Every structure is written in C-alpha cells, then in structure tokens.
Amino acid sequence: MTSHVSVTGVSWFDQEFGSNQLSGDQAGWDWFALHLSDGRDLMIYKLRKKDGSIEKESSGTIVERDGRARQIALSEIETKVLAYWKSKKTAGKYPAAWHIRIPSAEVDVTIKPLVADQELANTVSAGITYWEGAVNGMGKSKGKAVNAEGYVELTGYAGAIGGTF
Numbered sequence: 001m002t003s004h005v006s007v008t009g010v011s012w013f014d015q016e017f018g019s020n021q022l023s024g025d026q027a028g029w030d031w032f033a034l035h036l037s038d039g040r041d042l043m044i045y046k047l048r049k050k051d052g053s054i055e056k057e058s059s060g061t062i063v064e065r066d067g068r069a070r071q072i073a074l075s076e077i078e079t080k081v082l083a084y085w086k087s088k089k090t091a092g093k094y095p096a097a098w099h100i101r102i103p104s105a106e107v108d109v110t111i112k113p114l115v116a117d118q119e120l121a122n123t124v125s126a127g128i129t130y131w132e133g134a135v136n137g138m139g140k141s142k143g144k145a146v147n148a149e150g151y152v153e154l155t156g157y158a159g160a161i162g163g164t165f
Contacts, residue, residue, distance in 0.1 A: 025049050028156015030079070032100065034111065034135075037147040039065035042107055044077050044100070048156060062105040076104045085116045092119065092158025094131045100139075109139030109148045119158070130155040 022028070031045040044060030060072035078101040085096035097112040118133025131154040138147050 022047075025051070026055060026156075028130075028154070030095070031153040032098075032111075032135075032150065033152075034100075034109065034148045034150035036107070036109070036141045038141045038144065040107075040141055042100075042102070042105070042150075044072065044079075044102075046074075046077070046079070060102070062102070062107070070105075072102055072105060076102055078102070082110070083112070085113075087117070087119050087121075087158060089119065089121050090129055090158040092129065092131070094119070094154050094157045098152075106142045107139070109137050109141075109146070111135045111137030111148055111150070111152075113152070121158070128155075129158040131157065 027048045027050045029045055029047050032043065034042045036042065041063040042060065043063075044058075046058040047055035049055055054074065056074060058074045058077075060077055061069050062072055063069045078099075080099040081095040082097040082099055083095075084093050086093045096116060097110070099108075099110045101108045112135060114134045114136060119129065119131045121129045131152075133152065134149070135152050136147065136149045138145065140146060
C-alpha cells in the first residue's frame with residue numbers, strides 16, 4: 001500500500017564536483033550559499049592556505065532577482081567569524097557565526113547555524129571530516145532589511161582533507 005503525503009518547504013541541492021583539488025599549500029575552504037528574502041542569491045568561497053592566508057582565486061557570485069549574475073572579487077568580500085563550535089567527536093574547532101559584508105553588492109548579513117553540530121565525520125569510507133549545514137540570519141540588502149537562509153561548508157578544521165582524526 002502506497003501513501004502520499006503533501007509537503008511544502010525549502011530544499012537544498014549541492015552539486016559538488018570533487019573534494020580533492022586542494023594544492024599542497026591549501027588547508028581547506030569556507031563556502032557560503034545564501035538566499036536573501038529580497039530574491040537575491042549570494043555564493044562566496046574562500047580557499048584557506050596552511051599559512052593562514054586566503055588564496056587569491058577565492059571569489060563569489062551575486063545573482064540578482066532577475067537572474068543577472070556578477071562575479072565578486074576576493075577584494076570585495078569581508079567575512080568576520082563571530083563564534084566557534086568545537087566538536088566532541090573530532091576536537092575540530094569550526095567557525096559557527098559570521099558577519100558577511102559585500103559593499104559593492106550592498107549586502108551586509110549576519111548568519112549562524114540552525115544546529116551547531118552539523119559535522120560529518122566519515123572515517124570509514126572516505127576519511128573526510130568536515131562541517132556542512134543549514135544557516136540563517138538577517139541583515140540588509142540594497143539598504144533594506146532581509147532574512148538570509150542557506151548552506152555553509154567548512155573543510156580542513158578537523159585535520160587535513162582525506163585524513164582521519
């Protein structure tokens with residue numbers, strides 16, 4: 001017997017093409033994908049180097065409500081970590097709240113995880129441990145109040161990509 005249940009809500013589709021493209025001097029990445037309540041979408045990523053600097057190729061994209069997209073250079077992206085969360089499983093210390101500001105795109109939002117523990121510790125098959133999860137927050141877009149919801153992926157905070165804890 002098959003039963004049907006109607007649902008409504010928001011889902012997320014993450015199409016990743018691989019997690020093994022880091023160079024020898026890179027430690028991991030911070031990736032943000034946010035939907036703003038004014039219809040704009042923001043994606044930014046920062047490739048972190050082992051020396052603490054950010055890879056110059058890091059960047060982002062802002063998609064306007066009408067579908068027009070514009071690349072955002074690293075020099076236009078300001079992120080500040082506001083809090084941290086420490087995993088009891090791996091002792092990884094992950095950023096857990098952020099202030100994101102893109103003056104050129106008139107975006108200024110603060111986001112935090114919906115649930116702190118969204119760490120994926122896959123030590124059996126892939127040997128990859130990372131934090132990936134849903135976030136929300138609020139701020140301003142083009143000078144008006146907005147809510148933000150989205151997804152964040154953080155790698156390299158609980159050991160090297162491909163390593164175990």
